[in-house]
Amino acid sequence: LVDLADERMLGTDLSGTDPAETDFRDFVAARSAALFRGALVLTGNRETAEDLVQETLERTWSKWSTVAAMDSPQAYVRRIMVNLANDRWRKFRRTVANHGDSDGVAPGDEYAQVDSRDQLVRALHALPMRMRTVVVLRYFHNLSDAEIAADLRISRSAARSQLSRGIERLRRQFPELSDPSPLRPTGGSR
Amino acid sequence: MTSNGEWPSSRNAYTPFEEELVNAMKDFANSADAPDFTPSTVMRGARRRTRPMIIAGVTALFILAGGGTALAVTASHTGNAGLHDRPVSATSHPAKGCSPSASATPVPAPATATPEPAGTAITPVPIATGRPAKGCGPSASAIPVPAPATATPEPAGTAITPVPAGTAATPAAATDSHPRSAAAPLVPATSSPVPVASRPGSGSGPSATRLPTPAARPANQ
Numbered sequence: 001l002v003d004l005a006d007e008r009m010l011g012t013d014l015s016g017t018d019p020a021e022t023d024f025r026d027f028v029a030a031r032s033a034a035l036f037r038g039a040l041v042l043t044g045n046r047e048t049a050e051d052l053v054q055e056t057l058e059r060t061w062s063k064w065s066t067v068a069a070m071d072s073p074q075a076y077v078r079r080i081m082v083n084l085a086n087d088r089w090r091k092f093r094r095t096v097a098n099h100g101d102s103d104g105v106a107p108g109d110e111y112a113q114v115d116s117r118d119q120l121v122r123a124l125h126a127l128p129m130r131m132r133t134v135v136v137l138r139y140f141h142n143l144s145d146a147e148i149a150a151d152l153r154i155s156r157s158a159a160r161s162q163l164s165r166g167i168e169r170l171r172r173q174f175p176e177l178s179d180p181s182p183l184r185p186t187g188g189s190r
Numbered sequence: 191m192t193s194n195g196e197w198p199s200s201r202n203a204y205t206p207f208e209e210e211l212v213n214a215m216k217d218f219a220n221s222a223d224a225p226d227f228t229p230s231t232v233m234r235g236a237r238r239r240t241r242p243m244i245i246a247g248v249t250a251l252f253i254l255a256g257g258g259t260a261l262a263v264t265a266s267h268t269g270n271a272g273l274h275d276r277p278v279s280a281t282s283h284p285a286k287g288c289s290p291s292a293s294a295t296p297v298p299a300p301a302t303a304t305p306e307p308a309g310t311a312i313t314p315v316p317i318a319t320g321r322p323a324k325g326c327g328p329s330a331s332a333i334p335v336p337a338p339a340t341a342t343p344e345p346a347g348t349a350i351t352p353v354p355a356g357t358a359a360t361p362a363a364a365t366d367s368h369p370r371s372a373a374a375p376l377v378p379a380t381s382s383p384v385p386v387a388s389r390p391g392s393g394s395g396p397s398a399t400r401l402p403t404p405a406a407r408p409a410n411q
Contacts, residue, residue, distance in 0.1 A: 021229070021233070024229055024232075024233075025229040028227055028228075028229045028232065029229075032224065032226075032227040033224035036224040036225065036227075037219035037220070037224065038219070040218065040219055040222055041215050041218060041219050044218075046222050050225055053227060054227065054231075054232065054235065055235075057227060057229075057232040058232055058235045058236040058239055059236070061229075061232055061233055061236045062236045062239070062240060116210075116214075117210070117213060117214035117217055117218075118214075118218075120210065120211060120214040121214050121215065121217075121218045124211070124214075124215070135211075136215065139204075139208060139211055139212045139215060140212070140215045140216070140219070167207075167208070167211075170207075170211065171207060174207070177206065177207045177210050
């Protein structure tokens with residue numbers, strides 16, 4: 001009875017030729033790599049990113065009839081993944097190790113540049129999860145403030161505030177890379 | 191910042207630091223090969239995730255249904271008990287071992303209605319119908335009122351019949367503390383006018399059924 005209910009709820013039949021299942025297979029084949037890359041940047045750990053994407057896809061499949069009817073399923077799936085990452089961070093934030101402060105790197109050196117980027121990513125992963133999520137959504141997924149606010153279910157001003165504070169923290173750790181940004185939001189820009 | 195307060199979405203507007211941050215994130219994202227996510231594994235995982243929820247839902251449904259049934263049964267029993275608890279007639283619930291009698295009926299019922307006024311519910315019928323059961327209150331059969339004038343003729347259908355006083359039941363016999371002496375007058379009252387001592391020497395009070403026979407007196411002398 002449970003198996004039959006599961007099959008019915010999951011939208012599959014015994015033959016496995018359900019069109020919804022076919023669509024989902026195509027979606028996984030097309031989007032799983034991009035999802036994994038986003039999860040990797042967000043979490044900074046390969047195993048955690050794999051688990052995050054796996055759970056995201058499972059939740060996506062359980063709501064596939066809703067997701068498939070959307071204009072942009074990948075945006076909805078990304079939202080699921082980001083909120084799952086934030087939920088996990090709330091649960092396991094005490095077990096996550098702090099990577100510590102980065103060292104200064106002399107500019108112009110190629111190896112140093114690679115090391116600089118690595119240190120930048122480490123500094124990014126040292127940010128609080130919500131702040132890190134806003135930075136990743138803004139600079140990796142290239143989303144606007146409104147899209148970030150909608151994904152995280154926060155206000156635009158909160159998204160903007162988190163973004164400016166996150167960038168400011170990173171800049172303080174890498175003064176050799178930072179210069180005054182014309183895009184830096186000011187306090188009276190609301 | 192744009193006129194509507196949005197950050198520009200074009201990467202060309204990034205500062206060098208932001209450019210470096212974007213490149214760092216892209217390098218890090220491409221540093222690891224993406225694993226192969228099998229849709230079948232994903233579906234199995236989703237099924238595994240939803241199965242406990244289904245089981246929990248069915249269990250909760252059964253518990254709710256059982257609780258509702260129990261509440262309905264309890265409510266129906268309570269409603270019936272409320273009907274029984276109404277003070278309609280004391281004969282509805284006689285004590286254990288007690289037979290319902292007309293004297294125990296505080297409210298006139300059709301079967302036990304007597305023409306007496308209210309307050310004289312106890313019918314003074316001097317009949318010893320038997321030993322009252324333990325725990326039973328005094329009834330008409332145990333109250334020795336030897337006045338036939340006050341005895342009201344019982345309607346048909348009642349088991350109590352008026353018997354003239356003095357024939358069998360005496361106050362002593364009726365109130366005898368011996369368990370078997372109260373039932374003794376029944377036999378001589380209906381069959382023989384001579385009292386017969388059923389158990390000589392037993393009992394505590396004087397009774398007509400315990401009078402020594404004339405044959406026994408010379409033996410004692």
